[in-house]
Amino acid sequence: xxxxxxxxxxxxxxxxxxxxxxxxxxxxxxxxxxxxxxxxxxxxxxxxxxxxxxxxxxxxxxxxxxxxxxxxxxxxxxxxxxxxxxxxxxxxxxxxxxxxxxxxxxxxxxxxxxxxxxxxxxxxxxxxxxxxxxxxxxxxxxxxxxxxxxxxxxxxxxxxxxxxxxxxxxxxxxxxxxxxxxxxxxxxxxxxxxxxxxxxxxxxxxxxxxxxxxxxxxxxxxxxxxxxxxxxxxxxxxxxxxxxxxxxxxxxxxxxxxxxxxxxxxxxxxxxxxxxxxxxxxxxxxxxxxxxxxxxxxxxxxxxxxxxxxxxxxxxxxxxxxxxxxxxxxxxxxxxxxxxxxxxxxxxxxxxxxxxxxxxxxxxxxxxxxxxxxxxxxxxxxxxxxxxxxxxxxxxxxxxxxxxxxxxxxxxxxxxxxxxxxxxxxxxxxxxxxxxxxxxxxxxxxxxxxxxxxxxxxxxxxxxxxxxxxxxxxxxxxxxxxxxxxxxxxxxxxxxxxxxxxxxxxxxxxxxxxxxxxxxxxxxxxxxxxxxxxxxxxxxxxxxxxxxxxxxxxxxxxxxxxxxxxxxxxxxxxxxxxxxxxxxxxxxxxxxxxxxxxxxxxxxxxxxxxxxxxxxxxxxxxxxxxxxxxxxxxxxxxxxxxxxxxxxxxxxxxxxxxxxxxxxxxxxxxxxxxxxxxxxxxxxxxxxxxxxxxxxxxxxxxxxxxxxxxxxxxxxxxxxxxxxxxxxxxxxxxxxxxxxxxxxxxxxxxxxxxxxxxxxxxxxxxxxxxxxxxxxxxxxxxxxxxxxxxxxxxxxxxxxxxxxxxxxxxxxxxx
Numbered sequence: 171x172x173x174x175x176x177x178x179x180x181x182x183x184x185x186x187x188x189x190x191x192x193x194x195x196x197x198x199x200x201x202x203x204x205x206x207x208x209x210x211x212x213x214x215x216x217x218x219x220x221x222x223x224x225x226x227x228x229x230x231x232x233x234x235x236x237x238x239x240x241x242x243x244x245x246x247x248x249x250x251x252x253x254x255x256x257x258x259x260x261x262x263x264x265x266x267x268x269x270x271x272x273x274x275x276x277x278x279x280x281x282x283x284x285x286x287x288x289x290x291x292x293x294x295x296x297x298x299x300x301x302x303x304x305x306x307x308x309x310x311x312x313x314x315x316x317x318x319x320x321x322x323x324x325x326x327x328x329x330x331x332x333x334x335x336x337x338x339x340x341x342x343x344x345x346x347x348x349x350x351x352x353x354x355x356x357x358x359x360x361x362x363x364x365x366x367x368x369x370x371x372x373x374x375x376x377x378x379x380x381x382x383x384x385x386x387x388x389x390x391x392x393x394x395x396x397x398x399x400x401x402x403x404x405x406x407x408x409x410x411x412x413x414x415x416x417x418x419x420x421x422x423x424x425x426x427x428x429x430x431x432x433x434x435x436x437x438x439x440x441x442x443x444x445x446x447x448x449x450x451x452x453x454x455x456x457x458x459x460x461x462x463x464x465x466x467x468x469x470x471x472x473x474x475x476x477x478x479x480x481x482x483x484x485x486x487x488x489x490x491x492x493x494x495x496x497x498x499x500x501x502x503x504x505x506x507x508x509x510x511x512x513x514x515x516x517x518x519x520x521x522x523x524x525x526x527x528x529x530x531x532x533x534x535x536x537x538x539x540x541x542x543x544x545x546x547x548x549x550x551x552x553x554x555x556x557x558x559x560x561x562x563x564x565x566x567x568x569x570x571x572x573x574x575x576x577x578x579x580x581x582x583x584x585x586x587x588x589x590x591x592x593x594x595x596x597x598x599x600x601x602x603x604x605x606x607x608x609x610x611x612x613x614x615x616x617x618x619x620x621x622x623x624x625x626x627x628x629x630x631x632x633x634x635x636x637x638x639x640x641x642x643x644x645x646x647x648x649x650x651x652x653x654x655x656x657x658x659x660x661x662x663x664x665x666x667x668x669x670x671x672x673x674x675x676x677x678x679x680x681x682x683x684x685x686x687x688x689x690x691x692x693x694x695x696x697x698x699x700x701x702x703x704x705x706x707x708x709x710x711x712x713x714x715x716x717x718x719x720x721x722x723x724x725x726x727x728x729x730x731x732x733x734x735x736x737x738x739x740x741x742x743x744x745x746x747x748x749x750x751x752x753x754x755x756x757x758x759x760x761x762x763x764x765x766x767x768x769x770x771x772x773x774x775x776x777x778x779x780x781x782x783x784x785x786x787x788x789x790x791x792x793x794x795x796x797x798x799x800x801x802x803x804x805x806x807x808x809x810x811x812x813x814x815x816x817x818x819x820x821x822x823x824x825x826x827x828x829x830x831x832x833x834x835x836x837x838x839x840x841x842x843x844x845x846x847x848x849x850x851x852x853x854x855x856x857x858x859x860x861x862x863x864x865x866x867x868x869x870x871x872x873x874x875x876x877x878x879x880x881x882x883x884x885x886x887x888x889x890x891x892x893x894x895x896x897x898x899x900x901x902x903x904x905x906x907x908x909x910x911x912x913x914x915x916x917x918x919x920x921x922x923x924x925x926x927x928x929x930x931x932x933x934x935x936x937x938x939x940x941x942x943x944x945x946x947x948x949x950x951x952x953x954x955x956x957x958x959x960x961x962x963x964x965x966x967x968x969x970x971x972x973x974x975x976x977x978x979x980x981x982x983x984x985x
């Protein structure tokens with residue numbers, strides 16, 4: 171109801187003539203080549219009265235109450251040639267200046283040709299944009315290395331990503347979903363080299379135009395596309411003690427046809443991690459005491475490569491047709507050997523079981539994904555009126571496997587073991603139609619519909635060790651095949667407007683209907699309920715004088731349970747720690763509230779403050795229960811923890827985020843960030859059931875430009891432990907990097923040291939439940955070094971010779 175009132179009021183205020191009797195000035199600022207709106211461009215009118223405003227997210231500006239007279243108009247934006255027009259006459263009629271197109275500014279520095287571009291970090295009304303091509307020290311890394319530097323985002327040493335403390339994130343590539351993220355988000359992100367990324371958009375409170383999936387928000391990875399006429403490209407390579415990667419990007423543009431292709435590969439070299447796991451448990455029924463200890467090394471290896479081609483045909487000035495194909499492969503493997511001690515004693519202290527053994531374990535994942543895309547865009551004669559039609563098809567092959575065995579140390583005889591191959595197929599078809607219609611110059615309505623059809627087929631062939639036959643035999647109780655189908659129908663409406671000449675509004679509502687069907691050979695057809703979600707969202711913002719902005723946002727988000735969460739298959743790769751799914755999980759529902767304030771002191775210095783409150787109910791969580799004995803088919807396992815996900819909790823989280831960018835003196839830029847949260851979780855399986863915990867994270871980035879193309883950067887990242895059925899591990903990492911530009915800016919060479927000032931990274935995780943406590947300690951050797959090489963070719967043109975210091979000058983005096 172509130173959304174409807176806001177939309178109706180905005181429509182009334184936007185379309186009613188004579189709402190204010192004063193003369194009004196309006197217009198829009200855009201990129202002259204791409205017609206992309208330029209947000210926060212500085213627009214200044216000097217005359218009988220001086221006015222300075224910033225453009226909004228659509229590049230538009232609107233100045234009410236302007237006295238009649240003759241004015242001089244100036245428009246400036248970082249990296250663009252300033253626009254100036256004298257003799258703008260204001261009479262008694264409102265004046266629309268239309269589109270003001272700015273051109274990219276190019277200068278000659280001695281012999282090097284430098285084209286200025288967007289800043290490293292852009293703060294828009296509904297998102298943060300991190301321009302990766304401006305982050306020269308990240309060019310030798312992968313997507314997770316870049317994400318760790320973005321405000322509001324945290325990445326742990328294993329590559330797991332959180333947005334404002336929430337790991338439920340919808341990842342997109344060029345605004346599209348892909349099955350590449352279906353099996354392992356971490357592996358998928360670490361297969362994307364930073365050198366292939368143009369920018370990353372982070373939306374912690376997305377609007378109705380985006381899928382409601384992801385209670386944490388949306389992260390959109392935009393890959394590079396060259397707009398340079400002719401042939402251009404780049405070659406990038408990195409070698410190091412922990413990770414190696416390389417990439418080639420090629421583009422050819424001739425008139426209205428653009429062809430692009432790329433290839434990249436990455437390899438995380440074998441890393442050995444020492445694991446210590448100690449578990450103390452009590453059977454509440456009998457009083458028997460169980461002890462399990464495990465210690466030993468495991469080797470981890472991750473790899474991946476990506477390749478793809480795309481074509482853009484600009485059919486007419488207002489019609490574009492593009493097609494793309496991409497193929498991705500990534501995987502990892504873990505191989506470990508552990509000394510294990512498994513004992514059981516009765517309440518009197520008498521030993522009932524003493525089983526020292528040697529356990530070997532091997533796990534592997536390999537994913538192949540192919541993505542096909544076709545997009546058509548038509549721009550109407552009316553400014554901002556646009557139609558988009560998108561067809562996407564993504565097909566993946568997932569292959570997971572494990573083998574584990576346990577041997578008595580005394581006689582080296584095998585007494586337990588199992589092995590499994592788990593091939594699967596994942597297909598996703600998406601059809602989307604989006605339409606934008608400007609009702610007035612101050613009101614833009616957007617409508618759209620979307621259908622997603624996903625199908626997953628999985629098989630598990632399990633063999634368990636039979637001591638009598640002393641051989642691995644096919645296990646009918648654990649082997650299975652399954653089919654899972656999910657269809658999501660969605661529609662949305664969104665309005666962007668302003669009210670009272672000072673309040674900017676983005677409000678919308680999205681409706682989604684989800685249909686689920688599942689079949690498991692061991693369980694037959696499983697009734698997974700369909701569900702309907704109505705997801706409103708609203709963002710209200712006001713920009714004060716002095717470049718100060720206050721913003722409030724609300725978004726309804728959800729997390730649909732994934733296939734692995736629903737699959738009741740028992741994973742016995744570790745018979746003392748079994749995982750399984752739950753077909754009865756309902757979607758997690760999240761309500762996200764944010765209140766933000768930003769103050770830009772000038773172009774280089776700014777402060778950002780944000781208050782956050784989220785309420786999730788029901789909340790999907792993993793939980794662990796202890797079983798003195800656990801039977802699977804004909805096999806009985808002792809001293810077992812079973813972990814699965816379910817709707818067993820509700821969660822409230824509130825806190826604050828502090829960040830900014832500062833230039834204390836020339837050539838030095840620092841970007842600190844702090845996140846503080848209080849989290850309250852009600853979990854029926856934890857002790858106590860109400861869990862309250864304070865957590866914090868910080869990161870600090872500093873870079874210094876010495877001149878002659880040399881840049882040095884330092885980066886630190888810390889996250890405290892998080893309370894949840896125990897406590898997750900805290901972590902701290904350091905990075906030092908330097909890069910030297912070569913060959914007049916066409917190439918560069920860089921050096922990176924990770925954790926150069928720390929020894930092994932130790933992570934201590936505690937899990938507590940009814941009758942048990944587990945302490946898991948990982949010693950991860952995280953010190954690494956690497957060297958990177960980058961070379962760009964083609965597309966270098968000299969447009970104008972300018973003052974070489976223009977990058978450090980304020981383009982407009984706005985006093």
